[in-house]
Amino acid sequence: xxKGKKRGVAYEAETDGIVVRVKPAFLEEESSPEQHRFxxxxxxxxxxxxxxxxxxxTRHWRITxxxxxxxxxxxxxVVGQNPVLAPGETFEYTSGCPLSEPSGMMQGTYRLxxxxxxxxxxxxxxxxxxxxxxxxxxx
Numbered sequence: 289x290x291k292g293k294k295r296g297v298a299y300e301a302e303t304d305g306i307v308v309r310v311k312p313a314f315l316e317e318e319s320s321p322e323q324h325r326f327x328x329x330x331x332x333x334x335x336x337x338x339x340x341x342x343x344x345x346t347r348h349w350r351i352t353x354x355x356x357x358x359x360x361x362x363x364x365x366v367v368g369q370n371p372v373l374a375p376g377e378t379f380e381y382t383s384g385c386p387l388s389e390p391s392g393m394m395q396g397t398y399r400l401x402x403x404x405x406x407x408x409x410x411x412x413x414x415x416x417x418x419x420x421x422x423x424x425x426x427x
Contacts, residue, residue: 301413305338306373306400308412314419315384321421324388328417331382332366334398334410336373342400342408343372344379349396349412353389354422366398373400390421 300309311331318327336342349361364370371379385394395414401407 299413299415301411302337303410304408305336305340306342306398306408306410307333307335307337308398308410309333309335310394310413310415312394312415312417314417316420319419319421321390321419326387326390326417326419326421328385328387328419329382330385330394330415331380332412333378333380334371334373335378336375339375340402340406341372341374342402343370344398345370345401346399347396348399349394351385351387351392351394353387353392355389357389361396385417387417390419390423392417 298309298311300307309332313329315327315329319325334344344365347363347366351359351361367381367383373379393414393416396412398410398412399407400410
C-alpha cells in the first residue's frame, strides 16, 4: 500500500512501513537565473516503521522541468552510501538538483533488500521544485 501527502514544504510517502519524507529548498545563492541555472537542495528522511531490516541498494529519480523535459537518474545507494535500516531506525541525507528552468518536480523510488534477499520498492513522493523566478500563473 502506498500513500502520499504534502505538509507545507514537506512531502511524505509510505510503502510497506518504509516512510520517505522530502523537504526541498531553492538555493538562491547558487542559482543564476540569467544563465538558466536553478539549483535546489532536498533533505530526505527514510524511516523504517516495519519489522524487517532493509539495506538501501539503488535509487531511481524522475526529474521533470516546467517545460516537460524529463531526466532519469539511476544509481547505487544515496550520497555514496548503502544504509542499513533496522526497525525503528531513520537515515537522513541532503542532495541537490539543477534545472535549466525556474520550476519542476521530482519523484522516484528506492530499491531496498531485506536480510532474506527480499526486495521492496519504496516510493519517493512527488515534490515540487518552485523558485521565485517562475512567473507563470497557475491554471
